[in-house]
Amino acid sequence: MGEKGECSGVKPSDDEIWAKLVPSDSRYSDVEIRSDEKVICSEISAAFGDKHSWCKIIRNSDLCSATVENKSPNTILVDGTEVHNENTVVIKDGSEIIPGPDKGGFVSYRFDILSSPETSQRQLQICVDVENAKCSICLNIWHDVVTVAPCLHNFCNGCFSEWLRRSQEKRSSVLCPQCRGVVQFVGKNHFLRTIAEDMLKADSSLRRSDEEVALLDTYSSVRSNLVIGSGKKNCRKRAHTPVDDQSDGTYLQCPQCVHEVGGFHCNNNTVHLQCQACGGMMPSRLGFNIPQYCSGCDRSFCGAYWHALGVTGSGPYPICSQDTLKPISEHSISRIPLLAHENNVHEQNITDSCIRQMGKTLQDVVSEWIVKLNNKEIDVTRLALNHVETINARTSVCCDCYQKLVSFLLYWFRISIPKYRLPPEASAREDCWYGYACRTQHHSEEHARKRNHVCRPTRGSNM
Structure with missing residues (x-):
């Protein structure tokens, strides 16, 4: 006996859909749930128009769960557990909910809770005093906030960068502008940045003018974690070993701390970057013509810097491969990244099949779409990299960011392919209402396979 679900009993409201029942049989439509209580009715069989109520779904106050009440005279199954008439779970x-006592002959439904901005706000609210979110240098809400260590005080990137520059010119060590403790590290604080941005959205009177923000950004020099020397002299009673730490324990030495390389030698006030690949150190050299940061994630990598200076990894200092950071045009790839198409393996296989049917390699396709990226033919709104408006084939990125870029380009490649050019089993699928933003595709292999997810959402908060 097949069962086809639909909502009835309580008149649907105009509120956003907060949950749905997704049938295991693709011939049936999803059952959308809008109100806090819904009675679900089903046709007893295709031969009769009679319907019966088989369950009621009640939204719980935590917004992360619901209660099912069995409205059927028969037993229903919920996650493999029998639920009798009038009982709840x-x-x-x-x-998984099955409107009958066994799996045979009944269409099973998967219960999906859909998130929304309203739900997220009701689930978690963080109260922050405005005065505790201000930079002690400019006395405004943090902009591009950075945190210094070990005291953990927070400042605008531009404000602290200017303080750092002036401190290095006048003092032997860099002191925290707030507590006057010696600063050994400074790095971006992405969590506090999000909080600061939310506060500005909530109260526009706290915003600075566009001119002030632009000027502050010109001073900003902290892109990745900086390791700052204390300026103390290195006094030792034993022979100097190249791989030893500085006597104050502030940072590990880099090759230019010990020897002059390429006309540059680190001094006691040189700010250092720690490579995100090998953990080695290199001096932070603003204005130097060799890339030290990935433009996609702002992390620092040392391979390009040391390779340009002819320093190899055969010495006593950690130095990573030059391949860790290089221009997009110099990267290569032979396999579709695992994160492509929102980690949907079925969509990845379809894309791979299309590429092979065209007689091309993955690298051929990526190179073609990089040209389109250069020519501004692609909307980069969804490209999950920093500085997206300036990224082109000459931009230096790390391997992780290159895979993100490839995944983004493969989305555009797929939606450019006419449906008749797709494999037959793929072209016959209907688009998922939630498109690439669908959460169900991540935990339901069947749903990921039977619906097309390489498309724009037509429902939900991502439209």
Whole structure:
């Protein structure tokens, strides 16, 4: 006996859909749930128009679960547990509900909770005093906030960068502008940056003018974690070993701390960067013509810097391969990244099949779409990299960011392919309402396979 679900009983409101029942049989439509209580009715069989109520779904106050009440005279199954008439059980996102006593002959439903901005705000609220979110240098809400260590005080990137520059010119060590403790590290604080941005959205009177923000950005020099020397002299009673730490324990030495390389020698006030690949150190040289940062994630990598200076990894200092950071045009790839198409393996296989049917390699396709990126033919809104408006084939990125770029370009490649050019099993699928933003594709292999997810959402908050 097949069962086809639909909502009835309580008149649907105009509120956003907060949950749905996704049938295991693709012939049936999803059951959308809008109100806090919904009675689900089903046709007893295709031969009769009679319907019966088989369950009620009640939204719980935590917004992360619901309660199912069996409204059927028969037993129903919820996550493999029998639920008798008038009994209730709590369900969560991904729970399986079967409107009968066994799996045979009944269409099973997966319960999906859909997130929304309203739900997120009700689930978590953080109260922050405005005065505790201000930079002690400019007395405004943090902009591009950075945190210094070990005291953990926070400042605008531009404000602290200017303080750092002036301190290095006048003093032997860099002191925290707030507590006057010696600063050994400074780095971006992405968590506090999000909080500061939310506060500005909530109260526009706290915003600075566009001119002030632009000027502050010109001073900003902290892109990755900086290791700052204390300026103390290195006094030792034993022979100097190249790989020893500085006597104050502030940072590990780099090759230019010990020897002059390429006309440059580190001094006691040189700010250092720690490579995100090998952990080695290199001096931070603003204005130097060799890339030290990935433009996609702002992390620092030492391979390009040391390779340009002819320093190899055969010495006593950690130095990574030059391949860790290089221009996009010099990267190569032979396999579709695992994160392509939102980690949907079925979509990845379809894309791979299309590329092979065209007689091309993955690198051929990527190179073609990089040209389109250069020519500004692609909307880069969804490209999850920093500085997206300036990225082109000459931009230096790390391997992780290159894979993100490839995944982004493969989305555009796929949606450019006419449906009749797709494999038959793929062209016959209907688009998922939630497109690439669908959460169900991540935990339901069947849903990921039967619906097309390389498309724009037509429902939900990502439209």
